[in-house]
Amino acid sequence: MRMRITRRGGLVGLAAVAALLVGASPASAAPGDASAYAAKIQVTLLGQPAVTAGPFAEAKADGPTANSLATVHLPGILDTGVLNASASRDDQTGAVQSKASTADVRLTVLGALGAEGAGTRQGVGNNTVGAQLIEAECHATQQGVAGSTKLVGVDLGSLGSVDATPAANTTIQVSALGVDVARIVFNEQIHNADGSLTVNAVHVTLLGGVLGSIGSGDVILSSATCGPAGLPIPMASGAGLWLGLGLLGIAAAPAAVVINRRRRPASALAAEAD
Template identity: 35%
Template sequence: MRFSALRSTGVVGLAAAGLFAAAVPAQAAQAAGSGSAYGASITATVGPVSVTTGQLAPTNTSNPGNASTGLVNVPTDLLTVGAITSISEIDTSNNVTEIGTVFRADSQLLRLHADLLRARCNAYAADVTATNPGGLTGLSEITNLTIGSTTITPTGDVSQTQTIDGVGTIILNEQTTNSDGSLTVNALHIKIDPNIDPTGSASGDIILGSATCGTYLAPAATPTPTPTTTPPTTPPGGDSGTSGSGSGTGSVVPEGAPETGDGSEAAVTAL
């Protein structure tokens, strides 16, 4: 695998106004042998405070490697994260691996806790000369997720969805096939319930752990062979050296010998 040096932005603190400096967004995966990942993204409005983080700790296959962000505190008690990392890998065969991870996520406002939220996708390049068709796979790893007094157990299903009063709609292992054929996996996507704000005007999305893999190289089409016609080895009518029917056997009549009506030789009387 090809890697760049580890990039770390250290500890991130948020101003009271609640606005993150947006991280450089990861490049969207569009072509075969490309991908991107990030640890977290928040776009939310709660009361008078709006939060826009951009994509935190982004990586992509244009500059493959690792990215990490230390402690993150979002205002309004919306989210505290212990650490965020992402990994982008591509090998010489254009096989791509993208991973976005959040460690120790807590939200007092949403009454949420999780030890680990990780999204992963792989794009396997096809072998155009053999039987490997290539393909896209995605999965999520979620450990100790609780909201309020409820423990949320991942089923392993794609886009496992649950609505929780006072929190919103949560989607585990969210997987989306994009218009360009790429696959995006989000470990946890929270669509905020407007009623978490007393005015009923809260809105926004929180994504924790995200990875996107571009389309894979499809195998070359195998040409259909043109059928050929093999001429018969036996001339029409059977073997030219035999007579009769059915079994293909018969008696040979000497040249000039008279025959009876049934094909047998006639008696010859000497003069």
């Protein structure tokens, strides 16, 4: 009889522990990841070897959380000043954020395509898109995921103009001899399948095709990815906590009975048997 009571108490105790473990489990997914880089290039131009470079100054929430590079020099494609990136995660709140910036940008690849009217800012040169600063930022909290782009001193020449804080996926087509050879997307925002958001401050795509066969590929400047946020709950709470404590109380009662009966004198047990 004593053995049966002990086993029941053990089973209830296991149930109580399980309830506490369930209560201690996160109420939502673990905190999302965050990453950023300042530049990445994958371009092929007619008569030249393919150029694949970067990501430059890459940072991740898991480390390194910050990175920088003095300059990037890719003749006929891109020249920059300082590149910076950072990414972080708050394990207490689950919030994540990332940021990337590229300074003193001279995007010469459009000139190599023969793009019409691209850039004439002093010190940059003809057929060159230039900018003093290109920055992307992304942050995710329990309220959601959001991103933005900031542009300083951008010169697109006769390609047009763009706001300092462009709307998501602002697009400009680039043509040569009346044919589109490239596309520039400012504040490109990509909602990924896992719930995260990627913000590319500037994404230049060389379109290929008949005339465009003189160049194909992509140049991405200042990219930040983050989210979704998650909120770990380190201890049981609410109904899970009280249920666990209640079951532990129930489990303790049979165990106490068994212990008390074991401690009774043999004479008392014999008297009960009579």
